[in-house]
Amino acid sequence: MSSVIYLDHAATSWPKPDSVMEAMKTAMEEAGANPGRGSHRMAVNASRVLYQVRHRLASLFAVRNPNDIVLTPNTTAALNLAIKGYLKPGNHVIATMVEHNSVRRPLEYLKRTAGITVDYIAVNEEGDIDLKEVERSFQPNTALVVCSHSSNLLGSILPVAELGEMAVRHGAVLLVDAAQSAGMLHIDVEEMNIGMLAFPGHKGLLGPQGTGGLYVSSHVELEPQLHGGTGGQSEAPEQPDVRPDRYEAGTPNTIGFAGLQAGVEQVMEWTTEHIYRHEWELTQYMMEGLSAVNGLRMLGPKPGRPKTGIVSFVPNNIDPALLAFRLDREYGIAVRAGLHCTPLGHQASGTEITGAVRASVGIWTSRQDIDTLVDAVTKIME
Structure with missing residues (x-):
């Protein structure tokens, strides 16, 4: 694998x-x-x-x-x-x-x-x-x-x-x-x-x-x-x-x-209850880690609120598409950048020009995966 x-x-x-x-x-x-x-x-x-x-x-x-x-x-x-x-x-x-x-x-x-x-x-x-x-x-x-x-x-x-x-x-x-x-x-x-x-x-x-x-x-x-x-x-x-x-x-x-x-x-x-709890806890952990990275703006519900396993963010000093590309090529991390087929959603978020990076977790995702993502984003943003 x-x-x-x-x-x-x-x-x-x-x-x-x-x-x-x-x-x-x-x-x-x-x-x-x-x-x-x-x-x-x-x-x-x-x-x-x-x-x-x-x-x-x-x-x-x-x-x-x-x-x-x-x-x-x-x-x-x-x-x-x-x-x-x-x-x-x-x-x-x-x-x-x-x-x-x-x-x-x-x-x-x-x-x-x-x-x-x-x-x-x-x-x-x-x-x-x-x-x-x-x-x-x-x-x-x-x-x-x-x-x-x-x-x-x-x-x-x-x-x-x-x-x-x-x-x-x-x-x-x-x-x-x-x-x-x-x-x-x-x-x-x-x-x-x-x-x-x-x-x-x-x-x-x-x-x-x-x-x-x-x-x-x-x-x-x-x-x-x-x-x-x-x-x-x-x-x-x-x-x-x-x-x-x-x-x-x-x-x-x-x-x-x-x-x-x-x-x-x-x-x-x-059970969906177990899956949701697992993914919610991972997104909270991811949001906490990414909030410490200078120059990132996270989209969507604030920490502690209900949400599915999605964390989207916009870097202020690098194109989101380039950040996603570097995460893949340099660190082996698969995320998605762009408009995510929801231009009205980006319009509502003020990101219709830049797009955003979206990291989304699943049942197999671990905290170690999140730590690796946060560390890689931190290094790329330096």
Whole structure:
């Protein structure tokens, strides 16, 4: 295994548990056929893989009907299906300034092509929103509230349950982008009034890239964004009405979803409460260490406040991209620099020109890793 100090878990968790790799190898050997496209043993085994991962995800997110979980290649595909499949011309949407481009770009596309309108709720320097401003933003035609559960730049955690209650009260649907929270924060879709939940398999759920999903409440109907073979109702010229087939055209990543099932099982064994506490303590330790480095400005929630495992910072005497490059080449430390696909978040932080360095921890990260990062940043900044 590489000796790299990996602090880019907000992009993809690494390394994966041994059980994930073993599950993928077994699936390749025993379930490497098309699920739902045959009655032979391997096809049945492939179908069983998808059935099992759907049930594990339903258990994790407190979803009553596993068939309300649509399996997708990633969170981006899930968000596009949710946004483009639900919104109609003339609808109004409430989003926030910390949304990822996977939310913003579909919304901007629909502004241009379908005449929807969008209000982006401002955040303060710690990533908090004003719920009173959200309340004032509702209009008679507000159909959707979109909320990043946790900012991929600031690590701030938004009040999903409160937004869900507000959306229901106004006759709208809450769509939650759980890219930075699935597997790290407690999520109960009914308790939080979440109408749709988009999530990745390759981050906090510890699965491989090429996996993700979208929970769609039984009360929400979407227009399919992908049309084609589903393995069932082949005589019909239209997509089937039955879930999840309606939204899962084409051959799925069965091998990847076998790995995702193992990743979810590992998360459930450790519990999201344990994972969150571990990552929170590491971010507090990192913030304490970096606060002693002259010339750094840290973004997001102040020490002691709730946040996910992200610490973003801006150096005053070196370009963030160069700092990240030197951390990799000179010290073997993997971080990410740039705008992190959230230009509005950087705009809110005043870093839309410079970008920032983002160090993000995971379940495998140690205090020694953090010490090495702080020491390396200190030396580069001297």
